[in-house]
Amino acid sequence: MSVNGNLAERVQQESAFLAGVVSAVENVVVGQRPLIERILVALLSNGHLLIEGVPGLAKTTLVKTLASLIDARFQRIQFTPDLLPADLLGTLVYNPREGDFTTRKGPIFTNILLADEINRAPAKVHSALLEAMEERQVTISDSSYPLSEPFLVMATQNPIEQEGTYPLPEAQMDRFMLKAKVGYPSRADELEIMRRTARTSRSFSAAPLIHPDDILRARALVDDxxxxxxxxxxxxxxxxxxxxxxxxxxxxxxxxxxxxxxxxxxxxxxxxxxxxxxxxxxxxxxxxxxxxxxxxxxxxxxxxxxxxxxxxxxxxxxxxxxxxxxxxx
Missing domain, CATH: 1.10.8.80 (Magnesium chelatase subunit I, C-Terminal domain)
Structure with a gap:
């Protein structure tokens, strides 16, 4: 097996900044290294990630921290049974002064989208999300709008509370590159979590380390x-x-x-x-x-x-x- 020197040097550079991102996230979120790596794999692979785990495992904190480190736009949507496609994609708004309609874009126009409890939304919302995940575009009325790159959908679902949920269609499940299962932290990790966060006021901040263009550059290297x-x-x-x-x-x-x-x-x-x-x-x-x-x-x-x-x-x-x-x- 031979890897040319130029490729080896590029891999060393890109893996160094990726390792720095992993370490920075671990400074905020304890004991979730496999999940951190799965999110980065999805980002580098231009794929999406479905996470199954009980509430309270810092999934939202992890994704927000990662988005901050990448200096990327982040949106979180709580999926509910009464959610409408327009709540996700956006809609046309009538402007009475001008007598025409303008497009108001929804929260899906972001870099990292956290779809919390995705299986609580009805099929029409899943259908709207499917186009964005596969085609990297959104259609509002008769116009299509491209999504920014990188674009990652990270969806969560609760494995134990199934009342009022809608199973994801097989077609949409197949669009998720990875389905990760998140378990409880170890005793040592939970002790560290307690020491860091068991206080009445909690603030998590992460200064940007890289730019979305760095992810796109590393993504191009994956093919090599x-x-x-x-x-x-x-x-x-x-x-x-x-x-x-x-x-x-x-x-x-x-x-x-x-x-x-x-x-x-x-x-x-x-x-x-x-x-x-x-x-x-x-x-x-x-x-x-x-x-x-x-x-x-x-x-x-x-x-x-x-x-x-x-x-x-x-x-x-x-x-x-x-x-x-x-x-x-």
Missing amino acids: IYLDPKIEKYILDLVLATRDPESYGFADLAGLIAYGASPRASIYLCIASRALALLRGRGYVVPQDVKEIGPDLLRHRIIVSYEADAQGVGVEGIVEELFSRTEVP
């Missing part, structure tokens, strides 16, 4: 990260095994998967692995990059069968089996 043909085969084996388990040595999983991952999973897994390699300061992808980011990329793209539900087998167990038993190059 070397991906060996053996690792390409490894990625294909993982994804195709979700569609045809028997042909890839997973006969015991054949009846447990109703629908496997689409070709978008193969594409995203290549890009996300490259982005993670850049974060690690390497100009090439290693199998560990695929194994580390792969579960976050596949868990929301596999639909289990009724037989799996009857046996109490969840998608997490299936993904774990795929990664533990697929031959690593």
Whole structure:
């Protein structure tokens, strides 16, 4: 494996400032390094991120801090059952003095959008968000408006409180590059959180470290990260095994998967692995990059069968089996 000197030097420069961003976020948010890295992978990959976790795990604080460090525009929208597409996208406002309509843009015109409890909004709002996520544009009346770059949708959903929620359509789930699961902090991390934040007045501030253009420059470098043909085969084996388990040595999983991952999973897994390699300061992808980011990329793209539900087998167990038993190059 050979990486030319120019690429190695560029990777070293870009990974250094990315590591500085990670460290700066950790000065504010304790114990969430995997999530910080997943957000940066999504930013570098021009993708979006869905987070599943209980309330109170500093998800909003983390994203606001990261947006401040990147000097990017940030908007948070609380999704509710009565939310309308116009509340998200914007609308036309009649101007009686001029006798015409002007466009009032909504909160989606930002760099980083936090869609809090996205599964509480109805399907028409999801449909409006889908165009922005996929096409990077918004249509208001008969006009389309491009969104600024970088543009990241980070959505959250609560895994334990399902009353009054609307399950996300499979098409929209597939548009999220990653689905990360956030758990409770360790005892040591929670003690540090208590010491930092257990006070009546709390203020979090983060001075800008980089500019959005730095993210776009690093994003261009992601495409140059070397991906060996053996690792390409490894990625294909993982994804195709979700569609045809028997042909890839997973006969015991054949009846447990109703629908496997689409070709978008193969594409995203290549890009996300490259982005993670850049974060690690390497100009090439290693199998560990695929194994580390792969579960976050596949868990929301596999639909289990009724037989799996009857046996109490969840998608997490299936993904774990795929990664533990697929031959690593």
